[in-house]
Each structure stands twice: as C-alpha cells, then as structure tokens.
Amino acid sequence: MSRDEVNVVWLGSPTFPKAAHDALQDDQLRRNLKHATTTIRDKRLRAVAELDDWETLRLAGSQIKDRVMRHLDTYLLQLEASVTAAGGVVHWAEDAREAKQIVSDLVRAMGATEVVKIKSMATQEIGLNEELDDDGIEATETDLAELIVQLNHDRPSHILVPAIHRNRSEIRDIFRREMGKHGVPAPDDLTDEPRALAEAARVHLREKFLRAKVAISGANFACADTGTVGVVESEGNGRMCLTLPETLITVMGIEKVLPSFSDLEVFLQLLPRSSTAERMNPYTSLWTGVTPGDGPQEFHLILLDNGRTKTLADTAGRSALHCIRCSACLNVCPVYERTGGRSYGSVYPGPIGAVLTPQLVGIGTSDHADSLPFASTLCGACYDACPVRIDIPEMLVHLRAKVVDAHRGGLPKPEALAMKGARMVFGSPRRLAWAERLGAIGGRVAGIGGGRWLPGPAKKWTGARDVPVPARESFRAWWRKAGRR
Amino acid sequence: MSEAKPAEPVREEGLYGEPSANRILARIRSALRDVPNDERPEDVEVTRDYVDSHAVGDIVDLFVERVEDYRATVVRVGEQDAPAEIARVLAGHGVANLVVPPGFPDALLARYEGSRLSDDPPLTPAELDASDGVITLAAQGIALTGTIVLDADAGQGRRALSLVPDLHVCVVRSSQVAADVPVAVRALVPGRPTTFISGPSATSDIELDRVEGVHGPRTLVVVLISG
Ligand code: SF4
Numbered sequence: 001m002s003r004d005e006v007n008v009v010w011l012g013s014p015t016f017p018k019a020a021h022d023a024l025q026d027d028q029l030r031r032n033l034k035h036a037t038t039t040i041r042d043k044r045l046r047a048v049a050e051l052d053d054w055e056t057l058r059l060a061g062s063q064i065k066d067r068v069m070r071h072l073d074t075y076l077l078q079l080e081a082s083v084t085a086a087g088g089v090v091h092w093a094e095d096a097r098e099a100k101q102i103v104s105d106l107v108r109a110m111g112a113t114e115v116v117k118i119k120s121m122a123t124q125e126i127g128l129n130e131e132l133d134d135d136g137i138e139a140t141e142t143d144l145a146e147l148i149v150q151l152n153h154d155r156p157s158h159i160l161v162p163a164i165h166r167n168r169s170e171i172r173d174i175f176r177r178e179m180g181k182h183g184v185p186a187p188d189d190l191t192d193e194p195r196a197l198a199e200a201a202r203v204h205l206r207e208k209f210l211r212a213k214v215a216i217s218g219a220n221f222a223c224a225d226t227g228t229v230g231v232v233e234s235e236g237n238g239r240m241c242l243t244l245p246e247t248l249i250t251v252m253g254i255e256k257v258l259p260s261f262s263d264l265e266v267f268l269q270l271l272p273r274s275s276t277a278e279r280m281n282p283y284t285s286l287w288t289g290v291t292p293g294d295g296p297q298e299f300h301l302i303l304l305d306n307g308r309t310k311t312l313a314d315t316a317g318r319s320a321l322h323c324i325r326c327s328a329c330l331n332v333c334p335v336y337e338r339t340g341g342r343s344y345g346s347v348y349p350g351p352i353g354a355v356l357t358p359q360l361v362g363i364g365t366s367d368h369a370d371s372l373p374f375a376s377t378l379c380g381a382c383y384d385a386c387p388v389r390i391d392i393p394e395m396l397v398h399l400r401a402k403v404v405d406a407h408r409g410g411l412p413k414p415e416a417l418a419m420k421g422a423r424m425v426f427g428s429p430r431r432l433a434w435a436e437r438l439g440a441i442g443g444r445v446a447g448i449g450g451g452r453w454l455p456g457p458a459k460k461w462t463g464a465r466d467v468p469v470p471a472r473e474s475f476r477a478w479w480r481k482a483g484r485r
Numbered sequence: 486m487s488e489a490k491p492a493e494p495v496r497e498e499g500l501y502g503e504p505s506a507n508r509i510l511a512r513i514r515s516a517l518r519d520v521p522n523d524e525r526p527e528d529v530e531v532t533r534d535y536v537d538s539h540a541v542g543d544i545v546d547l548f549v550e551r552v553e554d555y556r557a558t559v560v561r562v563g564e565q566d567a568p569a570e571i572a573r574v575l576a577g578h579g580v581a582n583l584v585v586p587p588g589f590p591d592a593l594l595a596r597y598e599g600s601r602l603s604d605d606p607p608l609t610p611a612e613l614d615a616s617d618g619v620i621t622l623a624a625q626g627i628a629l630t631g632t633i634v635l636d637a638d639a640g641q642g643r644r645a646l647s648l649v650p651d652l653h654v655c656v657v658r659s660s661q662v663a664a665d666v667p668v669a670v671r672a673l674v675p676g677r678p679t680t681f682i683s684g685p686s687a688t689s690d691i692e693l694d695r696v697e698g699v700h701g702p703r704t705l706v707v708v709l710i711s712g
Contacts, residue, residue: 060531
C-alpha cells in the first residue's frame, strides 16, 4: 500500500484489540468517554422524540442517499457544471496525494504561508496538514476541539467532539504550553474554566482569522442542481473561514453530493438532532460559487475519491457512503464508549469507522484495518441511531467474512482462532461447564471483581471482552440442584 | 444482470483535472455495474411522507420560545414602538458605533444616537472587529428551531457583517416567521449566500459544558416586530 492510501488509518497503529486493551487501562479516558456518550445519547433521544415523523425522515434520507449512490456519475457531473456556472472551479482528485497536491499548489499560487482550516473529516483523511507543513505552509485548525488536538500533537477521538478525551485542566495546560509557539499566547493566569479557555481560543484565533488569505474547509453537502455547498457548525469558526479570506478551498468526498437543493429540508432536520442533539446547530452556511462583494472571490471545490469508488463497487458495503458524519453511532456504541476513538487508529472511529475504514483502504491490505469489523458486539444500537439507516451490524458481518476470505490460505488470524476457541467452548456442554467453573474460580482467586477471561482456547476471545462476573455457582450446577428439589 | 453503465466520457473536453475526472467517472460506472442501464435517478424511490411542519399552536409564540431556548434575547414590539425599543437595546449594550448594512431602513434607527458605520465602501475585518455591534434585517425566521435566516439581501449586508462584531441585533417581522425547516428551505433563493443562525455562537467542546461565543457574536438579540 502506498503511503498516501494509509492516511485513512494512522500509520503504525496497532490492531484494534491491542489498542483497545491499552485504552481500557486508562480510567480517566473511560470516565470522560462515559460521561460524554451518556450525555449526548440522552439528549439525542429527546431531540429525536420531538419529531413524530422521524422514521419517515430517516427513510427519505436513506433513499435520497441511495439515489445519489446509484447515479453518482450523473450527479457529480451536474454538480461540476453548476459550481462552474456560479464562478467556482472544480477539481477531481483520485487519491490523497492528488488532493494534497491541488491544495498545496493553490495555496502557493496565492503566495500564502498560512491557512485557516475548518474541522473536516476529508482533510484529516488525506493528511492535509502534514503535507502543507512539508511545503512550508502552516495550517491552523480553528474548531476549538481540533485546535486542542493540534496544539497537543494529539489525535482526535470523536467525530463531533474530537478532544473529548481531554479534561479542562489538561486543556489549560496545553493552551499555556503551546499557544505562544503559534501566535497569541494564552494569558498567564489562564484558569481551567471552560469560559476562560474558550476566550483564550477566541483571542488566539481571531488574529489569524482577520489576517488569513486562504481558508480550507470540508463540506456537509453539495447540491447538484444549484451548486450550493453547505457547512454545519456551532462556533462560528466555520463562518469565519468561509467568509473572511480571499480564497476558499473546499475538499469534499464524492459521496457528499445531494440531488437537489430542496433535499436540504431532510438533512437539515436529520443532521443537527442526530449530531449535537439540538433542534438546529447554531450556524449553517450555504454558498454557491462566488458572490461578488460577499465572501471569498475565489472558490475551489475538490472532489475526492480516495477509496470511495472501491467502496461503491461492493453492493453490500456501498451504503457506508451514505454516512453524514453525525457521530450518533459512536455515542450509542458500547465498544466505543469503553475504548475511545483513538483505539480505532483511524480518522473514522466507532461503528461507522469499523465499516468505512477497511473499505476505504481495501480489505486484506492492512491487519489493523482488517481488525476493525471485529470491534463490535453486533448489538444493533448503531443501526437504530443512524439517521440514514445504515445497517452497520449487517455490514460488519459481511466485512468479517471478507476479511476471513482475504486471509484464507495464509496464517489464520487471531480473530479466526479466537472465534474457533469460543465456539469450541460454547459448542460442548461439558467443556462449557468446565470453563464456567474455571472462570468462576479464576475470577474469585484473582480478586479482580469480575472474571475477565475464559480459560483455554477461549482466552483470545475474552482478551478484548469482559465476560460477566462469574456466579459462585454455575448455571448448570444450580439447575442440577434445583431440578432435584 | 444488466450491462455496465456506458464507460464513454460524458464530460466536456478541456475542463480542469480532466484525466482524473474521467478515471473517477469510469471507476464509478464500473462500480455501478448492478444499476440497470436505463434506470434514471428519479426511478429510485424517495418517500416524502414526512411532514412539512412540526409546529403546533401560534408559530410566532413558538419562535420566541425557541429562540430564547438558545439563550438569545427576544424583544417583541409593535411597529410604532420599534425605533425606541431598538435604541433602548443598543444603549443597553453600550453600543456607540454600530455597523449598519446598506438598505437597512433608516426609520428603525431614528432614535439611535450613536455613530453609524456604513459598509459602503466595505469595512475591513479589523473595522468590523472594532465596532460595538451590528444591526440587520433577516430573510426569514424558523419557529420550530428558533432560527433566523440571512441571505445578504437588502438590509442584511454581506456575511461578514453579522459575524465579526460581538453583538448582533436582528430585526425580524412576525410575517417572516416560517413554521419549520421544510417550509423555510422551500422559500430560500438558492444562489444567495445564506446563513442559518440558531442562537449565539456556542461550543460544548470542553467537557460538554456549553460556552457561548467562541468566534461569532457572543450576544444575539432578536427584535420581533409584529405585523
Ligand atoms: S453511520 Fe450513521 S450514525 Fe454513524 S456517523 Fe454516519 S450517519 Fe451518523
């Protein structure tokens, strides 16, 4: 695999079971995550319950996406024509390398050495900041959470709240230590009050906004019929980037196109409620090419493939491209809640990452990506939460089969072995009785308050999963006694 | 199984990034082998059984309630009292130099005594930043979501005006309030630069504690004129 293709996954990332194992030891992380996911989850349920036609909206959302995917070529050509007619320039990029090259050339043609950036999954996916840095261009993330991650040379752990793994005092320390190296320093007496931290970010970034000549954004949607591009956000950093600089460069995955402007009536209901659990996010910006006298006078739209056409070719995996990156599936996922986003070792964490990442990089090309379809309990919560009805559990099973197929002939993967081990234990009453007994004893003897493993060949299976606290008495033993009574 | 979609280039010659475009389009067409050749986009069913509006009761009252939910201030006033009320709001926020977009009705500012910054010729970002606030009209309000919609038409100004100053006073007429998002989207003019604003700038990035005002205006006041 080329260096460019692995940007979807982070270079050198361990496989999911290994990374998850380490993350599970981090109590602070687990506390932060638990608080975050539970809070957003509950809020989202309330926001969704307000719309009695939610299921109809979801269905429309998924059907619109289905229509787009089945006629993607038509819609992209239409989008190109309408953006061009509105004074924008459309570029096509087959992979990360080509997209980065186009951005870098555009920025250098402007004579700029710094750019401001709106949080964007697509630019993270292509590793844009690193590329620009190599070319002597400093790219500043302007979303508060992304700024925290960037200043700390850290990695994001959530699509919506990338710095959710950091608490307020960690953030204060990062600001104090790093802000001064890149511009306006944090005040000496900076406290860890969220209000004070937000103010420090405001001051630090405002100077950059007012000076910036070039901004780079992603896109939540682009309407084929009108050429209108949309960005949904909360802080106003998006508006700053979309409005103040002379040039705007938008990098958009080809799957983000919508047939028509009027389809926004569906997605502007589905997205905010699923994502931030609000009736509407504070700011939504829609722009069409360039508008004389208002906003950037040069607009470039880069249409990015980078593995998406590969994903499109698998009819069973195709609908992963429906994703509108709302992050609802992360917040309901019991695996994500415990391991955190960074364990997935990818720009796309959580349930959607587990199906999208291996497809974008290609199954059988990276052990790490291949481990992701197994990072799930298949409980189905993600499907219920998904505003565009992506059947993630079914796709996980499909991808597991593909991973196993891809590795047939070579050494069996740990997952295959572990499943075999688990099957061996659960498949025989006698062996299960034996394992249960051993597990119960093991749990108590080890004194860890809960058996975390099954003995023998099932050990692998429990290596990344907790088994319920073993009863003092096995069910079988109890049944035997109870039956005799 | 039907044939693959035709792979011949449909794109005009001479467009930017042509080889990549044609390669991507060819890959899309081969990926969509399962899609019948004669299927048109409209043949893929989209069930639009969702409702046009979830609003119940008086939509103007709902608009007020929902805007306030976003911790913005709403001032309700009749046409007659609007100029005095606007002057009071501005004075209350200590506004001494106010950005006024082209086309904003003079009459509404008749009682305001501070100085006015005209955006013609365009103010620099630094000048906007140094102002005390901005006053604009709106294109629409959306009741269910407590949203105001700006589309840069007369009296609203270009997008930067409602963004950089720390105070945004937005004048909405009750007749402009749409019930819900679908109704509002259908009334938009697609080519215009459009901003949906639902409450002041906010972030929940630090331990999910909501903080108002990171980059956009920290204070949003909606002056709702009846009629
Ligand atoms: S898969 Fe569905 S729930 Fe998950 S981020 Fe994408 S749209 Fe949201």
